[in-house]
Amino acid sequence: xxxxxxxxxxxxxxxxxxxxxxxxxxxxxxxxxxxxxxxxxxxxxxxxxxxxxxxxxxxxxxxxxxxxxxxxxxxxxxxxxxxxxxxxxxxxxxxxxxxxxxxxxxxxxxxxxxxxxxxxxxxxxxxxxxxxxxxxxxxxxxxxxxxxxxxxxxxxxxxxxxxxxxxxxxx
Numbered sequence: 107x108x109x110x111x112x113x114x115x116x117x118x119x120x121x122x123x124x125x126x127x128x129x130x131x132x133x134x135x136x137x138x139x140x141x142x143x144x145x146x147x148x149x150x151x152x153x154x155x156x157x158x159x160x161x162x163x164x165x166x167x168x169x170x171x172x173x174x175x176x177x178x179x180x181x182x183x184x185x186x187x188x189x190x191x192x193x194x195x196x197x198x199x200x201x202x203x204x205x206x207x208x209x210x211x212x213x214x215x216x217x218x219x220x221x222x223x224x225x226x227x228x229x230x231x232x233x234x235x236x237x238x239x240x241x242x243x244x245x246x247x248x249x250x251x252x253x254x255x256x257x258x259x260x261x262x263x264x265x266x267x268x269x270x271x272x273x274x275x276x277x
Contacts, residue, residue: 108172110218113211115172115185117164122173123154125181133204139266140240141201160186174202174215182206185215187223187232196223197233200246207242216250220276231277237262238270247274 108115118126127150130137137144163169171186183202191197198219202212220232234252236243247254252274262269 126153237267
């Protein structure tokens with residue numbers, strides 16, 4: 107558990123599947139344009155599968171996913187560290203429940219998890235990668251002290267994507 111004042115980051119647990127599914131369903135209009143996994147039939151079983159996959163990936167040291175809660179226990183989103191960028195780097199991914207956007211939760215969680223990541227042995231950089239059309243993710247990266255380092259072209263995977271990934275880093 108990572109306590110960051112008004113928020114707490116906790117490793118995902120299958121028991122939170124109901125609330126996770128509800129959070130995703132409530133947030134589909136904001137998530138679907140940029141996240142291919144956010145689909146209309148995202149349900150409790152899908153959420154539980156995600157939490158089980160998270161536990162497995164944690165055990166394999168490939169992903170470290172956290173639920174984001176307020177200190178009073180309300181689920182407001184998700185954040186994780188992924189090893190997919192290779193040695194010495196961890197990538198952060200995140201989303202915030204629509205009813206809780208604009209409160210600085212994503213930025214606070216990114217700052218805290220970046221601090222944790224950079225304290226790990228062998229990690230010298232943390233990255234955020236998002237589609238150019240996802241301005242909100244870019245704003246979080248900038249507010250969290252990341253610097254844009256490159257733009258990569260790829261095939262869009264979700265309907266709102268431009269096909270240009272913006273990569274930010276913090277060392």
